[in-house]
Amino acid sequence: DMSDYLWFEGIPFPTVEYEKEIIEEIRNKFVIRDEDTVILTYPKSGTNWLIEIVCLIQTKGGPNWIQSVPIWDRSPWLESQGTYPLLINKEGPRLITCHLPFHIFPKSFFSSKAKITYVIRNPRDVLVSGYFFWSKTKLVKIPSLTTYFEWFIKVNVAFGSWFEHTCAWLSMRKRDNLLLLSYEDIKKDTKSTIKKICDFLGKKLEPDELDMVLKYSSFQAMKENKMSNYSLITEDMAPHGLDLLRKGTTGDWKNHFTVAQAEAFDKVFQEKMAGFPPGLFPWE
Ligand code: PPS
Numbered sequence: 001d002m003s004d005y006l007w008f009e010g011i012p013f014p015t016v017e018y019e020k021e022i023i024e025e026i027r028n029k030f031v032i033r034d035e036d037t038v039i040l041t042y043p044k045s046g047t048n049w050l051i052e053i054v055c056l057i058q059t060k061g062g063p064n065w066i067q068s069v070p071i072w073d074r075s076p077w078l079e080s081q082g083t084y085p086l087l088i089n090k091e092g093p094r095l096i097t098c099h100l101p102f103h104i105f106p107k108s109f110f111s112s113k114a115k116i117t118y119v120i121r122n123p124r125d126v127l128v129s130g131y132f133f134w135s136k137t138k139l140v141k142i143p144s145l146t147t148y149f150e151w152f153i154k155v156n157v158a159f160g161s162w163f164e165h166t167c168a169w170l171s172m173r174k175r176d177n178l179l180l181l182s183y184e185d186i187k188k189d190t191k192s193t194i195k196k197i198c199d200f201l202g203k204k205l206e207p208d209e210l211d212m213v214l215k216y217s218s219f220q221a222m223k224e225n226k227m228s229n230y231s232l233i234t235e236d237m238a239p240h241g242l243d244l245l246r247k248g249t250t251g252d253w254k255n256h257f258t259v260a261q262a263e264a265f266d267k268v269f270q271e272k273m274a275g276f277p278p279g280l281f282p283w284e
Contacts, residue, residue, distance in 0.1 A: 004141055011101055011160040014139035016237065017080045023104060026079060030106040034113040035093040037201065039075060042165045043099050043158065044129040045121035046183040048244060051075045051097060052217045052228055053186075053194060054117070057203050061212025071228045072097070078106075099159050102168035113177055115201065118169050121183035122283035123162045124253035124265060127152045131256075132246055134158065137238045149261055153268050163272040170276060184250050184282045190214055219248040250283065 005012035008023050032038070039054065041047040048071060055074050059065050065074065075095035076083035087094060098105070109116075131148045134140050140158055142148050148157070155161040173180045179200040186193045194213055198205055205213065215221060222228050223245035230244040257265065273281070 005158070009104055011104065012156060012158060013079075014158050016139050017082060019081050022081050022084055023079055023100075026084070026100075026106055027104050028107065030078070030088075030108065032096075032106050032109045032112045032114045033094070036096055036112075036114040037093070038078075038096045038098055038109075038114060038116045039119075040098045040100075040116050040169065041119045042121075042126060042162050044126045044133060046119045046186060047097060047099075048228060049183075049186065049217065049222070050117060050119055050181070050197075051095065052222055053197060053213060054095060054201070056213040056216055057194070057198055057201065057205065060205060061209040061216070063212070063216045066216060067225060067227055069227060070232055101160055101165045102172075116172075116178045117181055117197065117200070118173075118178060119181045119183060119186075120166060120170075120281070122250065122253070122281075123152075123166075123269070124257065124262075125183070125250060125283075126162060128253050128256050129246065130157065133242070133244070136240055136242055139237065145256060149257075153265065163268070167272070167275070170280065173280075180280075182282050187250055188282075190217075219245060 004015065006015045006018050006020060007013075008020055013023070037054065039047060039050050041050075051071055051074065052066060055066050055071075056063070072083055073086065075097045076086045076090075078084060078087060078096050078098040079100055087096060127149065128145075130152075131142065131145050134148075135142045151157050152162070155164075159165065170180070172178050179197070181193065181197070191210065191214055194205075194210060194217075198210075216225075226232060228244075230238075230242040233242050253262075
């Protein structure tokens with residue numbers, strides 16, 4: 001139930017790993033630097049895929065870094081108490097992973113030139129991916145897909161409402177230092193998306209380097225890379241192991257929603273996202 005969460009400004013956070021004081025400090029005091037890159041998402045939207053791609057772009061396709069350093073050390077979570085100290089103490093350009101909603105994000109960003117990549121994904125697939133993922137962790141308790149579905153459309157899931165998260169961040173989409181990406185586009189044309197990310201980050205790759213980025217960030221390569229597949233997550237957080245690279249497809253919701261759920265979801269989506277051109281959402 002909802003008392004299992006840590007509530008901060010209307011947003012439920014898992015109680016393991018998150019603390020009110022830290023979240024408050026991040027919003028008010030954390031200094032984002034011009035040379036930082038933030039990988040920002042609502043959970044389960046393709047965060048780790050993008051981290052892997054960005055890391056590989058930095059190493060021009062070379063796999064050494066991604067195969068020797070855990071993904072959360074390469075791009076630490078901003079809001080998580082275990083990794084936040086790594087960020088404060090890190091010199092030079094940082095990669096920062098973040099799931100925070102707009103209203104809790106560090107204020108310093110809004111006067112900085114730091115770059116943000118915001119990845120969106122069909123919220124139906126986000127829901128299904130989240131259900132299977134959270135069920136395996138000790139971070140939050142999840143009874144059944146039916147109940148999780150209700151929570152998801154009523155706001156009561158970790159990191160708050162997908163709709164509010166997405167609406168608020170999408171309102172920033174015309175800023176030069178925010179790149180909007182979607183899981184669906186990355187999936188459909190990974191190579192073009194990688195090029196787009198390179199342009200945004202001001203990096204230039206040779207064709208063979210680009211092919212290496214593609215190869216080492218593939219679903220299979222990531223699933224086999226223990227630095228990226230979450231198999232290093234400790235037992236106290238996930239006693240039965242975690243399967244981050246679960247399926248890696250688009251439209252898996254169709255295997256899990258009932259007809260009634262699909263209709264209910266459409267209705268909520270239309271209500272909440274009415275202000276945006278439908279072309280922004282590249283999914284069925
Ligand atoms: S988290 O826990 O919020 O950081 O999770 P996140 O990384 O955002 O999302 C996990 C889903 O992304 C899929 N994924 C990939 N799909 C295709 N290719 C690659 N390389 C890849 N890496 C991660 C992962 O499988 C999760 O989706 P589902 O639908 O559960 O499989």
